[in-house]
Amino acid sequence: MFPISNIKVAIIAGYEATSQQICDQLTALWGAYITFIPMAAGRYEESMAQDVDLILVSSHIIFTRSSPAVINKRTEVQIIGRTLSKAGWEKIKNLPDGNYMVVNDERDSAVETISLIYELGLRNVNLLPCYPDVPELPKAAIAITPGERSYVPSHIEHVIDLGERVVDISTMVEMLTRFHLLNHETTLILNEYAKNIVSRSQGLQATMQGLIHTKNLFEETLNMVQDGVVTYDERGKITFLNKVAEEILALPFSRVANRDIRLVLREMRIDTSFLDKDLQNQLITIRSQNILVNNMKILSRGNVAEGVITFKIAKEVEELELKLRTQLRTNGHTARFHFSDIVTNSPLMKRLVSRAQRMAPNDLGVLILGENGTGKELFAHSLHNASLRANFPFVAVNCSALPESLLETELFGYEDGAFTGAKKGGKPGLFEQAHRGTIFLDEIGDISPHLQTRLLRVVQQKEIIKVGGTKVLPVDVRVIAATNRNLVTMMKEDKFREDLYYRLKVLQIEVPPLRERKEDIPYLVQHFLKKKKVLAELPEPIMAAITQYQWPGNIRELENTIEYLSIMNEGDLQIEDLPFSIGDSINQAASTSEKTAPLIETNDSSGQKLVPADYAELDVERLLLELILEAKIKGLHTGRKNLIKLARERGILLTESLIRKQVDLLREKGLVNVQIGRAGCQLTTRGYAYIKNQEQED
Numbered sequence: 001m002f003p004i005s006n007i008k009v010a011i012i013a014g015y016e017a018t019s020q021q022i023c024d025q026l027t028a029l030w031g032a033y034i035t036f037i038p039m040a041a042g043r044y045e046e047s048m049a050q051d052v053d054l055i056l057v058s059s060h061i062i063f064t065r066s067s068p069a070v071i072n073k074r075t076e077v078q079i080i081g082r083t084l085s086k087a088g089w090e091k092i093k094n095l096p097d098g099n100y101m102v103v104n105d106e107r108d109s110a111v112e113t114i115s116l117i118y119e120l121g122l123r124n125v126n127l128l129p130c131y132p133d134v135p136e137l138p139k140a141a142i143a144i145t146p147g148e149r150s151y152v153p154s155h156i157e158h159v160i161d162l163g164e165r166v167v168d169i170s171t172m173v174e175m176l177t178r179f180h181l182l183n184h185e186t187t188l189i190l191n192e193y194a195k196n197i198v199s200r201s202q203g204l205q206a207t208m209q210g211l212i213h214t215k216n217l218f219e220e221t222l223n224m225v226q227d228g229v230v231t232y233d234e235r236g237k238i239t240f241l242n243k244v245a246e247e248i249l250a251l252p253f254s255r256v257a258n259r260d261i262r263l264v265l266r267e268m269r270i271d272t273s274f275l276d277k278d279l280q281n282q283l284i285t286i287r288s289q290n291i292l293v294n295n296m297k298i299l300s301r302g303n304v305a306e307g308v309i310t311f312k313i314a315k316e317v318e319e320l321e322l323k324l325r326t327q328l329r330t331n332g333h334t335a336r337f338h339f340s341d342i343v344t345n346s347p348l349m350k351r352l353v354s355r356a357q358r359m360a361p362n363d364l365g366v367l368i369l370g371e372n373g374t375g376k377e378l379f380a381h382s383l384h385n386a387s388l389r390a391n392f393p394f395v396a397v398n399c400s401a402l403p404e405s406l407l408e409t410e411l412f413g414y415e416d417g418a419f420t421g422a423k424k425g426g427k428p429g430l431f432e433q434a435h436r437g438t439i440f441l442d443e444i445g446d447i448s449p450h451l452q453t454r455l456l457r458v459v460q461q462k463e464i465i466k467v468g469g470t471k472v473l474p475v476d477v478r479v480i481a482a483t484n485r486n487l488v489t490m491m492k493e494d495k496f497r498e499d500l501y502y503r504l505k506v507l508q509i510e511v512p513p514l515r516e517r518k519e520d521i522p523y524l525v526q527h528f529l530k531k532k533k534v535l536a537e538l539p540e541p542i543m544a545a546i547t548q549y550q551w552p553g554n555i556r557e558l559e560n561t562i563e564y565l566s567i568m569n570e571g572d573l574q575i576e577d578l579p580f581s582i583g584d585s586i587n588q589a590a591s592t593s594e595k596t597a598p599l600i601e602t603n604d605s606s607g608q609k610l611v612p613a614d615y616a617e618l619d620v621e622r623l624l625l626e627l628i629l630e631a632k633i634k635g636l637h638t639g640r641k642n643l644i645k646l647a648r649e650r651g652i653l654l655t656e657s658l659i660r661k662q663v664d665l666l667r668e669k670g671l672v673n674v675q676i677g678r679a680g681c682q683l684t685t686r687g688y689a690y691i692k693n694q695e696q697e698d
């Protein structure tokens, strides 16, 4: 354990009694911070033998009397300034003109007291020194003495006792500053003390108050910081500990103030090697707690470095990180599905689900293969939710959705200033955001060779380097990848890295297409109808058509079809209400067996006869522009499917290929804009004008 106070100060005065008296005064004020050792002038050696941090001498005279040989050159020496108490000063401050003897235990002390009284402002009196072996007693009827009544000549009847001289404020401030003890608490003590003494240096006191205020403000601010902060000076002496640092080290600042930082840490069995360099976030152990430590040197005075150490409790950082990750999960990085969401009636699929359930708690990578829309993502979500990482983020990335450079910065993040326009402070990548969770790399077969190489590093070494950075960041992420492409063929064609393939496919799941598990179709239809809550079941002919269809878009296509039928439903669903592709394929199947059958010729729900449009008679250009406008007004997507549906409502049958061709022509004429993706086509200003003109002509 540390002693109550580690700072030792020797007090040397002409007489032991005087040094004891000064010692008592100072101990009463600062005993909690400093140990004072009283010494008589004749016993310097003894005091020097003690390893003290400072020697306080009662006057210049005592200092010059001591033999230089006995003054330890390394120990600092400070002269004690003394003054009068307010009560003592009150007794003399209005004395009338005249002679007064000033009595003390020795000549030097008497002279000192005289100069003090003059300095404090009593100038109208004539003060004469008087001490035990004075050659000639001064001619005065009144004696003034600072607590040394016993030396007053016996014939003097009128004695003014000023009381013991007291240590001046400036001496206290100098001593406290030397030991970095000037803080809020010590300032309060100083202020109280100042009320009862006459200060010899009023100006200095005011300046000091200002400095103390600034310092207190600074320290209060550091006490509000949530990290532990320790500062030390160029000699390695501790100059400040904020409250958090006191808690982490379980040490009050007063016990370590001005002590060597290395010694203090070593006494606590803390590895001090971090003090030799500037470092960030090194993990050390303090009192069985994992602490992240930062050490920074500050060149504030010439070339000598002072230092600042900050401590963070690693658990708190982890908790914060966890909070951030929980937040991330609520911000979208979360797995929505569980194995129980996989609807199936196929023995093949049931076996697959049970295999996947066994893979889930294992931390190995999983490669999911299968055509588009077969449910690969559903499996990835379910694997994560059934794993030990379920409480951490699930980050899904579609590798084919972004251009290479963007995908790279999304995945790995970038450092501050990595490229023009890079966000200040850099950006964390998705791998970082998935830390302790799972990253799902969908369409992995679409990534470039360069990214394949970068990915290999993460999968192999579990570490990333940000774009434009050099720092290696460890990440703890499980990788689940999926693709509809044939990676084995791609490897043979040198389009996919073999080492990456084998790393990814430690565990493999192959989701069969819907046409290979037809028994799932009615089951899934029922499931999606229930979800839509519009229809209880589908009419038999539609159900038959759906079961017959090959479903190239698999479950996604089936789900969309059910959604489409729910919208189309007006109580009497017909086969022609099926999306064109399905109806088309059924008809194609029919036409191969019955070559004479018309493309589509039936009644729709309104009893209107639908026939393929006679395009020669139709202003297809105008029709399409109107349909696009109508879709826009109805808030529908302007894709081909909706345009076909709207045309049907007008009793006109359009084919997808006709629409595609026609839209191309309209675009060339500047009447429509075609946007890539799901945005579909939009009328241009010219397109609107065209319709308007046509209407006017009509």
Ligand SMILES: Nc1ncnc2c1ncn2[C@@H]1O[C@H](COP(=O)(O)OP(=O)(O)OP(=O)(O)O)[C@@H](O)[C@H]1O
Pocket: 341, 342, 343, 344, 370, 371, 372, 373, 374, 375, 376, 377, 378, 379, 442, 484, 555, 556, 559
């Ligand atoms: N067995 C199933 N039970 C219920 N819904 C399913 C099932 N399989 C797939 N789905 C649904 O079908 C849609 C497509 O599934 P998912 O996105 O998982 O397929 P995918 O194979 O990842 O597709 P892609 O390769 O195009 O990314 C989703 O809405 C999903 O919820």
